[in-house]
Amino acid sequence: xxxxxxxxxxxxxxxxxxxxxxxxxxxxxxxxxxxxxxxxxxxxxxxxxxxxxxxxxxxxxxxxxxxxxxxxxxxxxxxxxxxxxxxxxxxxxxxxxxxxxxxxxxxxxxxxxxxxxxxxxxxxxxxxxxxxxxxxxxxxxxxxxxxxxxxxxxxxxxxxxxxxxxxxxxxxxxxxxxxxxxxxxxxxxxxxxxxxxxxxxxxxxxxxxxxxxxxxxxxxxxxxxxxxxxxxxxxxxxxxxxxxxxxxxxxxxxxxxxxxxxxxxxxxxxxxxxxxxxxxxxxxxxxxxxxxxxxxxxxxxxxxxxxxxxxxxxxxxxxxxxxxxxxxxxxxxxxxxxxxxx
Numbered sequence: 001x002x003x004x005x006x007x008x009x010x011x012x013x014x015x016x017x018x019x020x021x022x023x024x025x026x027x028x029x030x031x032x033x034x035x036x037x038x039x040x041x042x043x044x045x046x047x048x049x050x051x052x053x054x055x056x057x058x059x060x061x062x063x064x065x066x067x068x069x070x071x072x073x074x075x076x077x078x079x080x081x082x083x084x085x086x087x088x089x090x091x092x093x094x095x096x097x098x099x100x101x102x103x104x105x106x107x108x109x110x111x112x113x114x115x116x117x118x119x120x121x122x123x124x125x126x127x128x129x130x131x132x133x134x135x136x137x138x139x140x141x142x143x144x145x146x147x148x149x150x151x152x153x154x155x156x157x158x159x160x161x162x163x164x165x166x167x168x169x170x171x172x173x174x175x176x177x178x179x180x181x182x183x184x185x186x187x188x189x190x191x192x193x194x195x196x197x198x199x200x201x202x203x204x205x206x207x208x209x210x211x212x213x214x215x216x217x218x219x220x221x222x223x224x225x226x227x228x229x230x231x232x233x234x235x236x237x238x239x240x241x242x243x244x245x246x247x248x249x250x251x252x253x254x255x256x257x258x259x260x261x262x263x264x265x266x267x268x269x270x271x272x273x274x275x276x277x278x279x280x281x282x283x284x285x286x287x288x289x290x291x292x293x294x295x296x297x298x299x300x301x302x303x304x305x306x307x308x309x310x311x312x313x314x315x316x317x318x319x320x321x322x323x324x325x326x327x328x329x330x331x332x333x334x335x336x337x338x339x340x341x342x
Contacts, residue, residue, distance in 0.1 A: 001029040005086070005094045005114065006146075007037040007105050009058050012245065013267035014142070015042040017293070018097055019049065020161040021146040024153050026051040035089065037105075040066055044245035045268075048166035056086065058108070086112050094118070097146025099289070100127040118149035128285040139288040162294045163271040171250030179254055180217035180238050187216035188252060190260035192223035197281055197305040198261040199228060207311045208259070209237050212318065216257065221248075221265070257321075259314065261306055262290055270295050277317045279306045296321060 004025055008018050015038060025034055033053035036046060043055045059079040060066050067075050094112065096105050096119035106119050120126075126139070141158040179186060191205045209218045219238040222229040231239040242248040249268060252258070258269035261279040269276040270293045280287035280301040287301050298317040302308045 001032045001092050003033045003035065003089055003091045003093075004029070005035045005037060005089070005091045005109075005112075007058075007094065007096050007109060008042065008098070009037065009039050009102065009105050010042070010098070012042045012045060012264040013290070014098075015045050016163045016165065016264070016267040016271050017141075017143040017290075018146065019045070019051075019164045019271065020143055020293075021095075021097055021150075022049070022051045023162075023164065024147070024156070025150075028153055032092075035091070037086075037108075040068060041245075045165050045249075045271075047168070047246070049164065050166075056082065058082070083108075083111050092116060095146060095149060096120075097149065099125055099142050099145035100129075101125045120145065120149070124148070126285070126289075128283070128289075139284060141291065141293065142289045143293060158293060163267060165249055165268060165271040167249045167253045167272075168246045171246045172253045173250075175242075175247060175251040176254060178240060179219055179251060182217040184215060184217045185256035186254055187212055187218050187257040187259065188221055188255040188265070189218065190221045190258070190263065190265040192221070192226040192229040193261050193263050194226075195263075198263065198279070200261060200279060200306050200309065202229060202232070204311050204314075206232070206235065206237070208314050211311070211315050213237070219251075219255075221251070257318070259318070262286060266290070266292055275321055277314065277321060279309055279314070281305060296324065298324075 008015050022034055034051055035054045035056060036052055037056050037058055039058050043057060046052050046055050057068055059075055059082050061075060061079060064070055064072060064075045069078060091114045094109050094114040094117045096102055096109060099120060101120050101122055109117055143161050144158055147153055147156050189205055189209060191202060193199050205220060209220060212218055219240050222241050224241045240251060242251055252268055252272055255274050258265055258274050258276045260266050266276055266278045273295055275296040276292045277298045278292060280299060282301045282303055287299050291299055298321040300309055300313055300317050
């Protein structure tokens with residue numbers, strides 16, 4: 001096994017969940033080059049990853065706005081060049097680790113002439129858009145989906161997986177000055193979410209921040225492109241809108257607690273070993289497949305959308321996380337003990 005291609009063309013958190021597979025491949029075949037086919041956005045979580053030899057940026061034929069170069073003609077030229085470049089690598093193995101059958105990725109991989117290709121089919125994969133799949137397939141964490149395609153790696157359980165990211169030291173230092181400078185533990189609340197069903201009202205975020213403020217230095221993180229999470233005119237809390245993934249990871253490196261709806265920060269927190277409270281809709285196919293890995297965590301789920309979750313539920317989840325021993329398993333800086341939040 002000399003060269004392996006792993007293709008993951010979806011969200012940031014999905015790529016974070018793929019990093020345990022990349023580590024396992026490198027451990028199984030230490031002399032092999034591990035290449036990753038990523039998109040322009042999610043490739044950034046692979047920066048400085050020692051398990052990855054090279055990252056190739058996918059060229060979308062329809063969503064040209066996601067390409068490195070815009071325009072129809074540029075997308076045709078760049079896509080053909082990418083196919084030619086990948087074919088010349090002569091990969092021994094290609095893997096599409098998505099739990100659901102990712103048809104566009106599979107179609108592209110077929111163009112590369114790789115003899116050994118692994119991906120899930122409708123029979124082996126799980127797609128939460130198909131109601132029948134919930135009864136057909138045993139739910140497991142999405143990070144295990146790639147391992148299911150590779151019996152060569154042996155059996156593995158979700159509890160053994162450890163996602164990884166490698167922060168840019170310069171960004172870690174730069175973001176230190178943009179976070180509260182107090183001596184209390186630092187909590188990060190991630191108020192933006194692209195999915196309507198995973199948006200928690202901004203007023204509740206602020207109320208929860210108020211309740212935690214005596215014991216945590218709280219920072220509310222928002223996406224600059226999200227109009228639903230605009231910083232209020234008057235706020236007693238620190239607000240931060242990272243300009244990119246490196247800034248986001250650099251800031252999160254200073255946190256002791258992450259509170260977020262199901263999205264990339266939940267998985268970045270796992271990779272950075274930060275205790276996490278995560279909100280999900282009341283759908284087992286969501287919270288059983290995308291929960292935090294390898295860190296103390298609490299999950300709150302209710303209703304078809306998370307706006308049915310109350311502030312008291314979230315505050316209780318923070319207390320339960322600390323009461324369960326999260327502080328002992330992942331020590332926090334000096335601050336209020338769990339009993340002080342009661």
